[in-house]
Amino acid sequence: MVATAEREALERRLDVLVGEWVLEADFPGLEAPPGRCVFEWTLDGRFLVQRTEAPSPAPASLSVIAVDPDTGGYTQHYYDSRGVVRVYAMTFADGVWQLLREKPDFSPLAFRQRYVGRLGEDGDTISGAWERGPADGSGEWERDFGLTYRRRGR
Template sequence: MEGWIVSEKRAEALERLDVFVGEWALEVPDQPAPPDAGEDVPVARSWFEWTLDGQFLVQRSEVKVPGAPDGLMIVSADPETGAYTQHYYDSRGVVRLYAMSFDGRVWTLTREAPDFTPLDFGQRFTGTLSEDGNTVTGAWESRRPGGDWQHDFALDYRRLG
């Protein structure tokens, strides 16, 4: 069983995610900053770290905007294919499952249909990691059944420290 869990494809896929480890400021360029936002302290932050002997990448997000949820995301890689799955949980009680890809440069998260919550729309995030690995420039899109993808909001990650 151990060989099934620790496969070469899975190990390579997980290693590719190491670039995310650390603390990031989250910025929504489409939205004005809240009036009480300080210049030195980001309104939203995200931390990526390995857990359970490096078998899963955990992302925690904290958002200091009323009504915006904090989140916990756990990324796993399939032992046979290396394909990623992101398990999403937030402070509203929302649970979602995303297919994820990352080729070392372009990061995507896709949810085509409702899953654990009765929200009848698809979601997709596409972000591009900068050459220096210190920013991800991206955007979320949504789509109603049978419709086209529509821009929802831009979301950028900026490495801190």
């Protein structure tokens, strides 16, 4: 179990995400309008909620991020407008945000997924991409689509 001070430090590390962001997606062969994303603390700062109005063709989603007491990392519980429910292991350290799904959870694992984003020096841009790989762990990660977050109104 993560000690209280360590838990609070892990929660504070996510403060950089709090606020409103414009989403720019780079889908191969498609021109997508920008989307919107808001991160905000809830339940006395114990959970970080992410609400996303995604650029088409991606679905709208809601995610709840919590400190994972077993790993000292984070867990992101993801829900979207298609009815998809997934759980991602998440890290956010040294300006790198990573979401990783490599095992079945509330839905079968047809493929592995990960998002790797890098926080810009100004703290107002996260540039990254979603990647996918074979469910059995063989083969390389392949780019699915790029996803950039740009902070709005700061």
